[in-house]
Amino acid sequence: MTVWIDGKRNDLIDYRDRGLQYGDGVFETMHVGRGAVRLLDDHLARLLAGCHRLRIKPPPVRTLRAEVARAAARVDGGVLKLIVTRGVGTRGYRPSGREHCTRILALTMSATQDTGAPNPVPVRVRICRTRLGINPVLAGLKTLNRLESVLARLEWRDPRIWEGLMLDDDANLVCGTMSNLFLRRGSLLQTPLLDRCGVAGVMRRWVLRQARRLKLKIREDRFQLDHLADADEVFLTNAVVGVVSVADIRIANRHLRPRQFGAADELRGLLAAL
Amino acid sequence: MTVWIDGKRNDLIDYRDRGLQYGDGVFETMHVGRGAVRLLDDHLARLLAGCHRLRIKPPPVRTLRAEVARAAARVDGGVLKLIVTRGVGTRGYRPSGREHCTRILALTMSATQDTGAPNPVPVRVRICRTRLGINPVLAGLKTLNRLESVLARLEWRDPRIWEGLMLDDDANLVCGTMSNLFLRRGSLLQTPLLDRCGVAGVMRRWVLRQARRLKLKIREDRFQLDHLADADEVFLTNAVVGVVSVADIRIANRHLRPRQFGAADELRGLLAAL
Numbered sequence: 413m414t415v416w417i418d419g420k421r422n423d424l425i426d427y428r429d430r431g432l433q434y435g436d437g438v439f440e441t442m443h444v445g446r447g448a449v450r451l452l453d454d455h456l457a458r459l460l461a462g463c464h465r466l467r468i469k470p471p472p473v474r475t476l477r478a479e480v481a482r483a484a485a486r487v488d489g490g491v492l493k494l495i496v497t498r499g500v501g502t503r504g505y506r507p508s509g510r511e512h513c514t515r516i517l518a519l520t521m522s523a524t525q526d527t528g529a530p531n532p533v534p535v536r537v538r539i540c541r542t543r544l545g546i547n548p549v550l551a552g553l554k555t556l557n558r559l560e561s562v563l564a565r566l567e568w569r570d571p572r573i574w575e576g577l578m579l580d581d582d583a584n585l586v587c588g589t590m591s592n593l594f595l596r597r598g599s600l601l602q603t604p605l606l607d608r609c610g611v612a613g614v615m616r617r618w619v620l621r622q623a624r625r626l627k628l629k630i631r632e633d634r635f636q637l638d639h640l641a642d643a644d645e646v647f648l649t650n651a652v653v654g655v656v657s658v659a660d661i662r663i664a665n666r667h668l669r670p671r672q673f674g675a676a677d678e679l680r681g682l683l684a685a686l
Numbered sequence: 687m688t689v690w691i692d693g694k695r696n697d698l699i700d701y702r703d704r705g706l707q708y709g710d711g712v713f714e715t716m717h718v719g720r721g722a723v724r725l726l727d728d729h730l731a732r733l734l735a736g737c738h739r740l741r742i743k744p745p746p747v748r749t750l751r752a753e754v755a756r757a758a759a760r761v762d763g764g765v766l767k768l769i770v771t772r773g774v775g776t777r778g779y780r781p782s783g784r785e786h787c788t789r790i791l792a793l794t795m796s797a798t799q800d801t802g803a804p805n806p807v808p809v810r811v812r813i814c815r816t817r818l819g820i821n822p823v824l825a826g827l828k829t830l831n832r833l834e835s836v837l838a839r840l841e842w843r844d845p846r847i848w849e850g851l852m853l854d855d856d857a858n859l860v861c862g863t864m865s866n867l868f869l870r871r872g873s874l875l876q877t878p879l880l881d882r883c884g885v886a887g888v889m890r891r892w893v894l895r896q897a898r899r900l901k902l903k904i905r906e907d908r909f910q911l912d913h914l915a916d917a918d919e920v921f922l923t924n925a926v927v928g929v930v931s932v933a934d935i936r937i938a939n940r941h942l943r944p945r946q947f948g949a950a951d952e953l954r955g956l957l958a959a960l
Contacts, residue, residue: 417701423702424698426698427697429706430836432703435708435830435832435833495706503767505832516701542823543822543823544821545855545883549816550819550833556707558708559831562704562710562779563823563824564779565781581855590778
């Protein structure tokens, strides 16, 4: 792994950084292929929106673009993580307003990253007991406060289970621990509303933009678990791994086995052509 | 400020530490006076309970006690912050189970810390718009996921307002951004239940233990805002500043002005004698 902090090769962070003290920051996890970051504009837009919501003064976009380009150059298959924290602070929750944000870029090379190639093997998923707290103030953001995801991911060790789906405190389906959820029924493509919790993924946003091309109608709404049984097709999205079909959902001792993979196949094709 | 990381003088943290990546850790903020930490046993008990809930293997208590004693020695008036994170991890939310926790101790000397002396000036408080998300899995813990407190504390800059009270997503009163809340009505001492959100403070716990001495009955329950108007006395607790009487609560454009300070006075007396 190669790490740059505020533009310099370095992997040590000041203890006083509010990213460590309070999780006071946001991040992006990005796919690198053929020397470039996939969907970079979407990643930067979400990062800046997150900073705005948290009232963190973000780094100049020009700086971020230059540093990302330098890190991704000549890399074919890797993950680039970009963290922006509010920076070093004094004691206490209240930011002084004079903090300078910290930007961290970390590149992990990988030979096994999915590059969006068509037809990867459909995966198995489970339902997590850990719920997502409802808080519209943080909903949709990818902040450094990720303990709910960590605790949900601690629930299983079976490597054959690729992901766990999470419900909110009112038992609505929201997302996976590291992915967003889509259900297709006929020509209707449905995905949970993320106005009260959950992370609004960059790949989710890209899929929603492709809907017209796929002749699908979109609905963002609240869904309960039983809605999964009515779906013809279920898939997950994640900026690094792309679009992942679901073939088996374990709910208590039952298994749902969606049998269609067509929309996800088409999306994988479009993604590979990016 | 003096910082020790894993027992050594150092204030730089590995970028890969899960405390930074996900807020995957817990902390204590402790009052130091006359060369010792006040309520140390309570702080350590809560820290270990937090590690247990998050499935972080904690440092040996003996090590923590030795390092705290060394840091606090000869200090009269200061704040000692102890952070325990899950430690350095690999990519992804799932802990491998092989992480070694990181322990961080940071001492801030202070000439102006309240040392629990009787009768500090009663304070003004306000009601925050930022709500606490409901999540029983994290409720009561002092984790590094503190963005709700940060956003609530960003709501005001007026230095005359000492604290902001926070409601949960169902509009129940829970706590302040950095303190716990007590309401007294006659001989009944009431404090919000913290089974769904909020931080269960060490000073809160100490106050609950003193109730019999003060001939007060305790009730932990859910309270709404209008409950504040019925209280004879309102006070806040915090491990560093002790017990703080409230003289003015601004709710929208109204002001509540509790006129009694007796229970808090008695508690401050007991605390000063510790």
